[in-house]
Amino acid sequence: MRTKLILFATMLICLLLQCSLLPAISIASITPNLMIIFTVSFGLMRGKRSGLILGFICGLFTDLMLPDLFIGLRAFVYMYIGYFSGYCYHIFYDEDIKMPVLLTAAGDFVYGCLFYITKFLLRGRIDLIYYIRRIILPEMIYTILLTIICYRIFLLLNQKLEKMDKRSVGSFV
Amino acid sequence: MTYKTGVAMKKNHIRSKTLLFILSIFSGIIIILSFVLDFSVNPLNYAAGYVLAPLQSGINQVGGWLSGKMDYFEDNLNLVAENEKLQTQVDELTVENTQLLQDREELNSLRDLYALDHKYESYEKIGARVISRENAGNWFSMFTIDKGSDDGLAVDMNVLAGAGLAGIITEVGPNYARVRAIIDDYSNVSAEISETHDTCIIAGDLSLIDDGRINLVKLDDPDSKAKIGDTVVTSNISDKFLPGILIGYITEIHTDSNNLTRSGYISPVVDFKSIKEVLVVTNLKQNTAE
Numbered sequence: 001m002r003t004k005l006i007l008f009a010t011m012l013i014c015l016l017l018q019c020s021l022l023p024a025i026s027i028a029s030i031t032p033n034l035m036i037i038f039t040v041s042f043g044l045m046r047g048k049r050s051g052l053i054l055g056f057i058c059g060l061f062t063d064l065m066l067p068d069l070f071i072g073l074r075a076f077v078y079m080y081i082g083y084f085s086g087y088c089y090h091i092f093y094d095e096d097i098k099m100p101v102l103l104t105a106a107g108d109f110v111y112g113c114l115f116y117i118t119k120f121l122l123r124g125r126i127d128l129i130y131y132i133r134r135i136i137l138p139e140m141i142y143t144i145l146l147t148i149i150c151y152r153i154f155l156l157l158n159q160k161l162e163k164m165d166k167r168s169v170g171s172f173v
Numbered sequence: 174m175t176y177k178t179g180v181a182m183k184k185n186h187i188r189s190k191t192l193l194f195i196l197s198i199f200s201g202i203i204i205i206l207s208f209v210l211d212f213s214v215n216p217l218n219y220a221a222g223y224v225l226a227p228l229q230s231g232i233n234q235v236g237g238w239l240s241g242k243m244d245y246f247e248d249n250l251n252l253v254a255e256n257e258k259l260q261t262q263v264d265e266l267t268v269e270n271t272q273l274l275q276d277r278e279e280l281n282s283l284r285d286l287y288a289l290d291h292k293y294e295s296y297e298k299i300g301a302r303v304i305s306r307e308n309a310g311n312w313f314s315m316f317t318i319d320k321g322s323d324d325g326l327a328v329d330m331n332v333l334a335g336a337g338l339a340g341i342i343t344e345v346g347p348n349y350a351r352v353r354a355i356i357d358d359y360s361n362v363s364a365e366i367s368e369t370h371d372t373c374i375i376a377g378d379l380s381l382i383d384d385g386r387i388n389l390v391k392l393d394d395p396d397s398k399a400k401i402g403d404t405v406v407t408s409n410i411s412d413k414f415l416p417g418i419l420i421g422y423i424t425e426i427h428t429d430s431n432n433l434t435r436s437g438y439i440s441p442v443v444d445f446k447s448i449k450e451v452l453v454v455t456n457l458k459q460n461t462a463e
Contacts, residue, residue: 020229023306024237029382029446031311049189056196072203079200083193115312120358120379130380135311 002168003161007042010157011058014038019065030135032142033108034150035062039082040103041147041154045094048086055082070118077114081107094155097148104147105140112136226349230304230319296415298333298452299324304349306448314354314382316340318451321348325455329413333452337419337442338362338407342453350453355420356382356445363411364420367404369394375405375420375439382445386424386438394435399426405439415458 018034026032035058043051059078063071085103092099116131125131301318320326322345330342332352340354355362360377373392381387392399403423407414419442426437 016228020305029311047189049192052189052193052196056200059200070204071207072200076197076200076204079193079196083189086189119312125358125379127380134380134383139311 003165006157006161007054008057010154011038011054011061015058015061015065018062027142028138030138030142032146033111033139034146035059035078036081036107036111036143037100037104037147037150038154039078040085040100040107041151042158043082043085044088044092044100044103045155045158046086047089048083051082051084051086051089052079053082055079058082073114073118074111077111081111094158097151100151101144101147105144108140108143109136112139223346223348226304226317226319226321226346229317229349230302297455299326299455301326301350301451301453303449303451312379313359314357314377314445315343316352316354316448318350318352318453319348320453321346321350323347326350326453327457329457329459331407331413331415331418331454331458333418333454334443334448334450337421338414339443339445339448339451341413352451354445354448355441355443356387362414362420363408364389364405365408365410366392366394366399366423367406369398369403371399372408372410373405373436381438385440387421387441388436389423389426389439390434390436392426392435392437393433395433397428397435399423399435401426411458413458415454415456 014034018031022031022034039051039055039058042054046054055078056075059075060072062078063074081103085100085107088099088103112132113136116128116136120131121128299320301320301324303316304319305317318332326342326345328342328345332339332341338355340352340357340360342350343353344351353360355375355377357377358379360375362375363372364375365372371392371394373394374390376388376390378388389405401423405420405423407416407418407420409416421439421441424438424440426435428435
């Protein structure tokens with residue numbers, strides 16, 4: 001329960017940063033996507049189930065904070081991103097930075113394309129190459145940079161949480 | 174022992190798949206609902222905004238303080254040069270201003286004679302601070318301001334920054350309001366060329382934001398009177414934008430292939446990259462048009 005609360009609080013902090021601090025450090029008006037980093041990191045470190053639940057909650061809250069998409073679409077996408085990151089839970093070591101970077105990049109790209117399709121392509125803005133070049137790819141690269149920093153922090157947090165869980169289980173027995 | 178963990182894992186596996194399925198359907202339903210009902214301001218959203226807006230403005234202040242400190246040194250060098258330039262400008266403007274004041278007095282008295290109302294001076298405005306630039310998703314140009322319905326704001330109120338039109342309020346909570354900038358891809362403003370009184374539409378476009386331009390489309394100008402440098406203001410026709418607010422100046426204009434309308438680009442007077450304080454006009458167009 002405490003773990004869940006801490007995870008939820010972490011998500012809220014990330015959401016706040018996403019809405020206030022990250023736009024302030026945006027380069028060429030491109031803001032990295034911290035919420036995807038959060039989803040991928042914890043999916044990778046805690047498995048499919050946690051990944052999909054965290055992704056869903058994460059997406060839902062982002063939808064509510066930034067109502068620029070259909071509400072629920074982000075929840076849907078983030079949930080799958082978290083779920084597929086969870087697939088790599090057993091295959092890769094937590095400490096390896098390559099996997100989260102790769103997964104965030106893929107997740108962010110898919111998210112960007114989906115956003116473009118739902119909000120721009122359907123309104124007749126057909127210049128896909130421009131949007132990929134100007135928004136989707138830069139966002140991906142900036143998000144990767146941020147992943148390298150944030151993943152370490154999330155990793156530390158998760159190690160603390162797992163230690164705490166073990167201790168509480170031990171005391172219970 | 175190994176068998177047990179195997180079973181646990183398998184059980185976990187199935188459960189997460191079921192969960193994925195259930196949540197997929199759930200989010201599908203929400204998407205369809207939000208698409209059909211278009212609840213841009215739902216209670217949850219409202220609650221989230223209510224709780225998060227003060228936090229946001231707190232973080233924003235810290236961020237502003239930090240970037241302020243960084244800018245301080247950089248700015249210092251430019252300031253001296255700028256100060257001199259501005260001083261001369263102040264002198265020029267003071268002279269011009271006194272002249273204009275006299276002209277306005279004269280205009281007012283003439284208007285009184287003609288029994289015209291003092292259209293634009295009577296707009297009531299309140300100042301607000303931008304607390305969050307919502308290009309958090311990179312695709313839209315929206316921002317949040319730190320005043321809401323408690324301060325008398327409502328949806329569809331016009332937002333000015335400096336001399337020109339910045340956007341329109343699309344959502345309002347007790348202590349925050351969201352503003353859609355006119356450069357946003359979804360924004361369309363009914364406007365007119367103030368020199369020729371021809372109407373047109375100012376349509377935001379994401380791919381033009383980098384150039385600092387906005388689309389000007391459907392200019393009904395059969396005689397090709399509009400020219401580069403003409404002033405574009407909001408028109409009387411719009412049901413949301415108050416008339417006569419400055420938007421920008423024409424930078425490029427050409428005739429469409431249908432030979433009926435013209436289109437081009439304008440450059441807005443508002444600098445959307447560094448927007449910090451805004452003025453909200455508390456008069457609503459729907460109410461002022463009697």
